Amino acid sequence: MKAVVFDGKSLTLKYDENYPMPTIVNDTDVIVKVEYSGVCGTDLHIIQGEFPASKERPLPLGHEFSGVVHQVGRRSIFKVGQKVVVDPNRACNLCNFCRDGKYQYCLTGGKDTIIGIWRDGGWAQYVRCPEDQVFALPEGMTTEQGGLCEPYSCITHGFDRVSPLPVGTKILIIGAGIIGNLWITTLHVQGHRDVTVSEMNKSRLDIVKGLNTGYRLITPDVLGVEKQLYDVIVDCTGVGKVMEISFKYLNYGGKYILFGCCPPTHQASLNPFDIYSKELTLIGVKINPFSFPKAIGLLKAMGDRYLNYEKLGIKTYPLSSYQDALNDLKTGKISKAVFKIE
Template sequence: MEAVVFNGKELKLKYEKAYPMPKIENDTDVIVRVEYSGICGTDLHIIQGEFPASKDPLPLGHEFSGVVHEAGNKSIFKKGQKVVVDPNCSCNLCDFCRKGKYQYCYTAGINSTVGIWRDGGWAQYCKVPQTQVYALPDGITTEQAGLCEPYSCVAHGFDRASPLLVGEKILIVGAGIIGNLWVTTLHHHGHREVTVSEMNKSRLEIVKKLDTGFRLVSPDVLAQEKELFDVIIDCTGVGKVMEISFNYLKPGGKYVLFGCCPPTHQSLVNPFQIYDKELTLIGVKINPFSFPNAIGWLKAMGSRYVDYEKLGVKTYKLSEYQKALDDLKVGAISKALFKMV
């Protein structure tokens, strides 16, 4: 089968036409025929050697949807079902997992992710345990479900940051795909006092297509205005950006650190400011048990929000992986997905 394979030792990607086809090993295994598979910002960090991943060659891709190709004898899934895959799971044994917080697990969670530590969705087929497979309800296409995993992370972030009260002034920093998904989420939930800050003008043009009426500005405008916000959602994954934008919080404000920074990034934050303003810093890690929420959001949002053209999403063949990466780097698009249908 076709696959885009990452070699963790050499930090190289390679398109392969004859990567081994997965086989059912356990009675509850499911082999998904992948239809849409996203390139995440975490994938870019992995490729650059900035985020831990398997050293053994494997297809990356932890955001994907498709159709059941084959299922084990004891699986609840049937051939032909439309599905989406949650790449993360629980070990079910440690204290964290038994308390429903597998994002903290030392062996599961982000440490066993499909597409990071196990063969992922940058391939025509991918084998996963049925516990990580969700059937798609009527009204959601596999195209829309290609964004389910990032929406599930936003859903977890939304829960962590709640309550987010309608009428509060909110700043979204960074208008890549995650910033755009936060834009759609907040607008769908009734928020209107939202500002989006992005230095890449072409990305701001993409946000306009979502027709939310949110204020769109560049970082230099924020610096000149010195306006303060109740909530700041950082979607950049850049330590220096946090250092700057943290100063834009009102007393009692919340800073949601959503973008995944490389481990080497540092930020200088004034602890007196945290004390004096009673500020809250909120980290968000993966998507523990938030896939059902994300699926519900996809169905409720529909094409009003979950539309590739409006979100700045472009699809590519697996063989076009380098073009996809190049387009992402220059900011011509907000997100790239491999399309295999």
């Protein structure tokens, strides 16, 4: 089968037309025929050697994907032909974190099981998945929309972490890549209107403008001049220095959501006195524990109004054009690249 394969030892990618097809191993396995598979910022960090991934053997990346059930084990609850999405993350289910319902903190289960990072992922025509990581899409939802389920599941976890978030809260979104755009659409569909979006790339601000939310769109230099304070700040850049600067714009009692995937080498200096005197809250958001059902519900509610690929700045590519996809993403021409797999 066709796949884009990552070699963790040499940090290289290649397009392989003869990658081995997956086969059923366990009675509850599901083989998914992939239709849409996203390129995440984490993938870029992995390719650049900034984020850990498997080095045992070359394998397809891709932890955001949707498709159709192609084959199932004899005890699986799924049926061939069902439209599905896949949660790439799982847990050991034995440690105290997992048994307390917080598998995002698991120190063992995730390390060698995450689909698309430690196991064969969705940058391929077919993927073998444990059925407990597979979710059926509801009637009326397309696999194109479902291709956004994994990043939206992370957003829903972040939303839960920052809640309560009353309508009328003064919110600042920093970074208008795809994650910023998904936060923008999530806030808008839930009634938030006092939202400012800061992005240095003006072409990305134009993409946000096309979402027709009416949100205030500015460049980062405006933040420094205005010195306005915000009740909630969502960092979608994953850049330590950006956090260091923007943390100063929190209002008394404010909450700062560190959402962008920040490389382990980044550092940021914060003033503890400010945290104390203003009673500030710093919220980290890691993956998507048990939030896929919420994300599917959110996607169903959003529909075409918010999930239009073109309006979100998403461009689709065949697997063979993976280099074009990565280049366009790095230059900021698009907010997200998604492989549309035939």
